[in-house]
Amino acid sequence: MLTAGKALFYTCIVAKRLVAYLNEVHRINLPRIVLLGKGVLESIAEVFGELGLKRPLIVTGENTYSIAGERVEEILGEAGLVPEVLFCKKADLDTVYKVKNSAQIRNADVVVGVGGGRTIDVAKLSAYQSNAFFISVPTTASHDGIASSSASIKGSGKPYSLKANPPLAVIADSQIIAESPYRFTASGCGDVIGKSVSVQDWRLAHEDNGEYYGEYASSLALMSSRLIMRNAELISENKEAGVRTLLEALVSCGVSMSIAGSSRPCSGSEHLFSHTLDIIAPGAAMHGEQCGVGSIMMAKLHGLDWESIRSGLEKIGAPTTAKALNISPEILVKALVTARETRPDRYTILDKINLTKSSAWKLAEDCGVI
Numbered sequence: 001m002l003t004a005g006k007a008l009f010y011t012c013i014v015a016k017r018l019v020a021y022l023n024e025v026h027r028i029n030l031p032r033i034v035l036l037g038k039g040v041l042e043s044i045a046e047v048f049g050e051l052g053l054k055r056p057l058i059v060t061g062e063n064t065y066s067i068a069g070e071r072v073e074e075i076l077g078e079a080g081l082v083p084e085v086l087f088c089k090k091a092d093l094d095t096v097y098k099v100k101n102s103a104q105i106r107n108a109d110v111v112v113g114v115g116g117g118r119t120i121d122v123a124k125l126s127a128y129q130s131n132a133f134f135i136s137v138p139t140t141a142s143h144d145g146i147a148s149s150s151a152s153i154k155g156s157g158k159p160y161s162l163k164a165n166p167p168l169a170v171i172a173d174s175q176i177i178a179e180s181p182y183r184f185t186a187s188g189c190g191d192v193i194g195k196s197v198s199v200q201d202w203r204l205a206h207e208d209n210g211e212y213y214g215e216y217a218s219s220l221a222l223m224s225s226r227l228i229m230r231n232a233e234l235i236s237e238n239k240e241a242g243v244r245t246l247l248e249a250l251v252s253c254g255v256s257m258s259i260a261g262s263s264r265p266c267s268g269s270e271h272l273f274s275h276t277l278d279i280i281a282p283g284a285a286m287h288g289e290q291c292g293v294g295s296i297m298m299a300k301l302h303g304l305d306w307e308s309i310r311s312g313l314e315k316i317g318a319p320t321t322a323k324a325l326n327i328s329p330e331i332l333v334k335a336l337v338t339a340r341e342t343r344p345d346r347y348t349i350l351d352k353i354n355l356t357k358s359s360a361w362k363l364a365e366d367c368g369v370i
Helices: 004-024 040-051 062-078 093-100 117-129 174-178 182-193 195-209 215-230 232-236 240-260 269-280 287-302 306-316 329-342 357-366
Strands: 033-037 056-060 084-087 110-115 133-138 169-173
Touching: 033 040, 033 240, 040 062, 040 110, 040 133, 040 169, 056 062, 056 117, 062 084, 062 110, 093 117, 110 117, 117 133, 169 174, 169 240, 174 240, 182 195, 182 215, 182 232, 182 240, 182 287, 182 306, 195 215, 195 269, 195 287, 215 232, 215 240, 215 306, 232 240, 232 306, 269 287, 269 329, 287 306, 287 357, 329 357
Parallel strands: 033 169, 056 084, 056 110, 110 133, 133 169
Antiparallel strands: none
């Protein structure tokens, strides 16, 4: 016979197991439509019709408005919609608040971010905080934010990305992006190549601390990194085919983060290095450029093939040295030593191998970074 005490005991056991199970479950939100290729911008009205969207707010910059934003406004207008347009100059919380509290967004059911990484992030976070849908229309391919659920916004007190929702649709016109300065493309490649390190950091956190690790999400991110390495020469030609390869990899990275429920598969020690540089040497280089250089050194700490990473970045034309990042060797070493403090909640190889000034200098020298 089951006594009251035993019943309570078993009830507690079941409850604990249920809580453990629920803690392992996360919701996966993915883009419903992804259009990649030459001329796909012209299909944006069809995407609106398929998704049942009727009240668009276009968030863009002054330059990117002339590149693609104005055309988006024209196409949606020709389809019988009346799009509002807001311009943003910075990717900070003040700009997000202005968009979020604007009269235009109150009437919108979708925010369309047209521009580079900063504009996309402002539009994404504004939509998230306003309970509106978000559509990503990138004009450059400088980092994986075009399809991710995170937004890099300054002024939050955190040097890393904030949580948002992934785009309902991604419309990436490879012809438009191929016409952007090649430096943006090379930066995007650096960001993607670094996933070989972030996946290893995630696996390490699982092995050392029991952190949740998703094999499928990791495989997507790692596949993206290898895809860019394998097509480095094609991408270096700066043609539409190479840009499309990068766009596919960036979207896959965004999907991997949505599946993981966090940025873990795409943000590890190489990102901590980049975030630290943003603090101590703001504006010196682009995010993906910094991640690429960081991935060379972090790969060596992990025992990975860091020389292949360096070679791939060189073929693409992305930075591989402190000088190319416009920083001094001293600044680079300082970033290596303090990077683990930037985000204490993210366990990486930098927690296992605590770099000192001398060991960090030697690491950078051994990798040819300084």
